[in-house]
Amino acid sequence: MDIFDTFLNAEVMRRTFPMLMQGLWITLQLGAASIVAGLALGLALAMARLYGPGPLRVLTRFYIDIFRSIPLLVLLIIVYYALPFVGLRLSPFVSAMSALTLVSGAYTAEIFRAGIEAIPKGQFEASAALGLSGRQTMADVILPQAVRIVIPPLTNNSINVVKDTALASVVAMPDLLKQATQAQALAANPTPLIVAAMIYIAFLWPLVALVSRMERRFAARRR
Amino acid sequence: MTGFVSIRNLRKSYGSFEALKGIDLDVAKGEVVCIIGPSGSGKSTLIRCINRLEAFSEGSEIRVDGIPVTSGRALAKVRAEVGMVFQSFNLFPHLTVRQNVMLAPRRVRGTTRAEASAQADRLLDRVGIGNQADKYPEHLSGGQQQRVAIARALAMEPQVMLFDEPTSSLDPEMVGEVLDVMRDLARTGVTMIVVTHEMGFASQVADRVIFMDAGQIVEEGPPAQVLSHPREPRTRDFLGAVLNH
Ligand SMILES: Nc1ncnc2c1ncn2[C@@H]1O[C@H](COP(=O)(O)OP(=O)(O)O)[C@@H](O)[C@H]1O
Ligand SMILES: [Mg+2]
Numbered sequence: 191m192d193i194f195d196t197f198l199n200a201e202v203m204r205r206t207f208p209m210l211m212q213g214l215w216i217t218l219q220l221g222a223a224s225i226v227a228g229l230a231l232g233l234a235l236a237m238a239r240l241y242g243p244g245p246l247r248v249l250t251r252f253y254i255d256i257f258r259s260i261p262l263l264v265l266l267i268i269v270y271y272a273l274p275f276v277g278l279r280l281s282p283f284v285s286a287m288s289a290l291t292l293v294s295g296a297y298t299a300e301i302f303r304a305g306i307e308a309i310p311k312g313q314f315e316a317s318a319a320l321g322l323s324g325r326q327t328m329a330d331v332i333l334p335q336a337v338r339i340v341i342p343p344l345t346n347n348s349i350n351v352v353k354d355t356a357l358a359s360v361v362a363m364p365d366l367l368k369q370a371t372q373a374q375a376l377a378a379n380p381t382p383l384i385v386a387a388m389i390y391i392a393f394l395w396p397l398v399a400l401v402s403r404m405e406r407r408f409a410a411r412r413r
Numbered sequence: 414m415t416g417f418v419s420i421r422n423l424r425k426s427y428g429s430f431e432a433l434k435g436i437d438l439d440v441a442k443g444e445v446v447c448i449i450g451p452s453g454s455g456k457s458t459l460i461r462c463i464n465r466l467e468a469f470s471e472g473s474e475i476r477v478d479g480i481p482v483t484s485g486r487a488l489a490k491v492r493a494e495v496g497m498v499f500q501s502f503n504l505f506p507h508l509t510v511r512q513n514v515m516l517a518p519r520r521v522r523g524t525t526r527a528e529a530s531a532q533a534d535r536l537l538d539r540v541g542i543g544n545q546a547d548k549y550p551e552h553l554s555g556g557q558q559q560r561v562a563i564a565r566a567l568a569m570e571p572q573v574m575l576f577d578e579p580t581s582s583l584d585p586e587m588v589g590e591v592l593d594v595m596r597d598l599a600r601t602g603v604t605m606i607v608v609t610h611e612m613g614f615a616s617q618v619a620d621r622v623i624f625m626d627a628g629q630i631v632e633e634g635p636p637a638q639v640l641s642h643p644r645e646p647r648t649r650d651f652l653g654a655v656l657n658h
Contacts, residue, residue, distance in 0.1 A: 310503075312499060312501055312503035313503060313505065315466050315499070315503065316497075316499065316503035316504075316505070316562075318464075318466060318492065319464055319466065319492060319495070319496070319497035319566070320492070320496075320516070320517035320521065320565070320566070320569060321489055321492040321493045321517060321521040321569060322516075322517060322520055322521060323489070326520050326521075330516060330520060331505055331516075334507045335505075335506065335507050338507075
């Protein structure tokens with residue numbers, strides 16, 4: 191069949207598969223590193239926004255709004271192409287990870303804040319009355335409860351981060367998309383692009399389904 | 414005379430609204446004081462100032478065992494000596510009953526796990542729920558939850574226990590089991606300050622009853638006097654309304 195020869199050519203697939211796997215490995219590394227760094231940054235930002243001294247709160251809020259407004263592609267291009275003008279030359283991986291982390295951290299901060307604010311005031315008061323410090327209250331009482339609330343939106347955010355790693359191909363990162371476009375050029379056949387798309391879907395579909403399931407279960411428990 | 418808990422000229426405002434208008438109160442060690450009064454009269458605000466869940470105005474002074482209740486380091490000392498039981502229990506839902514009781518001794522006092530666990534089991538036995546220790550709070554009745562909350566507060570071995578309407582959110586058939594635990598506690602010599610609408614409990618257990626209205630102490634004295642022969646018309650009106658409703 192003509193259409194299979196064009197879009198799912200077995201011979202091209204066989205030849206370009208190793209390239210795609212290299213790209214996938216880099217995509218997964220970039221995604222995982224950015225997700226973890228974004229979580230740490232987000233938690234720190236949420237704490238600063240909720241409990242920091244006045245000026246820090248304002249600053250944090252400013253940061254969160256700015257980095258939720260800027261298009262990731264614009265930020266990435268600034269980091270990679272503009273920062274060298276002030277002497278800061280970052281590798282494609284570090285550029286991409288920085289941009290992804292800065293933005294993911296802003297979204298994660300809002301998710302954590304909402305999770306913490308959803309915990310009833312009585313939990314803070316009971317902790318204080320028992321003599322727990324602010325830090326102990328967070329670690330032992332509030333965050334363990336908030337985590338259950340924030341897991342679905344955090345998973346959602348992680349899906350977005352993995353998807354957005356594809357933008358890194360514009361700064362010459364040999365990620366899955368970049369490898370696929372190069373393989374396509376080499377083979378003069380679009381099969382690698384289709385395969386790359388299927389790989390993205392294969393990784394992210396289960397997570398999307400998981401989030402839907404968690405959200406349904408959460409909604410059921412709320413009732 | 415200054416009490417174990419001593420409150421001088423306590424004022425507290427929410428914006429321009431004055432919730433406490435200069436309260437003076439001394440509670441002796443081992444004394445059981447019940448605070449009664451209409452809704453909105455400032456009862457909760459008063460006892461929440463004692464462990465500084467509410468900040469209060471400049472010029473007010475509260476001391477517990479001689480330690481001034483301020484923010485900062487001394488506050489941790491005060492909170493370690495003052496236990497509190499809330500109307501809405503406020504148990505930690507992600508922890509089992511035993512873990513609820515163990516948490517503060519483990520974290521604040523640095524008690525070992527084994528010691529804290531043994532102490533939790535003793536306390537849970539004492540409040541009559543030793544056999545529920547591994548359950549989560551949501552699987553307990555309201556009365557049982559409130560008894561766990563009492564055990565949790567007692568685990569810090571407080572000198573003073575504050576109760577803010579501990580039975581008000583309970584189904585009527587569970588009020589008795591909580592009041593029984595509090596009655597036992599009163600016999601052990603713990604200083605207790607109890608905001609309550611349970612006039613029976615107040616008259617049997619309290620050493621002193623305080624009637625509050627509009628942010629002030631209107632009348633105080635032994636329960637037999639305040640509850641049976643109130644001097645102030647406002648106390649009479651309140652008691653009339655409570656007893657006839
Ligand atoms: N956080 C708050 N903000 C504004 N007003 C409050 C707040 N908490 C309590 N108040 C007011 O202070 C008064 C005393 O409240 P409270 O101490 O809860 O009364 P009680 O416990 O006797 O019912 C009430 O008029 C109440 O509306
Ligand atoms: Mg109240």
